[in-house]
Amino acid sequence: MNDNFKQTVLESNKSLYEISAGSGVPYTTINQLFNGKRDINKIAAETASKLALFFDKSIYDILNDIDYIEGIQGNIGHIRYLWGSDEQGTFLEILPPGETPYKQYIEKRSNGKELYKYRALIAKMECEEAKNRSELKKASEKLKAR
Secondary structure, three states: OOHHHHHHHHHHOOOHHHHHHHHOOOHHHHHHHHOOOOOHHHOOHHHHHHHHHHHOOOHHHHOOOOOOOOOOEEEEOOEEEEEEEEOOEEEEEEEOOOOOOEEEEEEOHHHHHHHHHHHHHHHHHHHHHHHHHHHHHHHHHHHHHO
């Protein structure tokens, strides 16, 4: 936990006491963050800002990476979708009615903010693709039945 923060501290070659004195963040807070006893993503914005300023970094450089779209779900037409992530990366699970659900991997976690921006468009495109596949499958089955 708090790998980005811990790495930043180690790279700074500063003691936790020096970081506390220089940033104005209590030593106890710094110690808890460094030792993973407190989640850095759940600290006050003011505390994160002070630490980022002290290290001359962006807040996002010291926070834990998060998956911005995991759990977002919806429907496009009759097709349900659900955003998720696993060790392989971020995926869009497509749940076509009456067919086997499948996962479409979109990207690695590294660009979650950009993916969040385009999540609706990607979901729409993938659901339309699933609809087209379903219609093609039905047409193919009709032709085989003749």
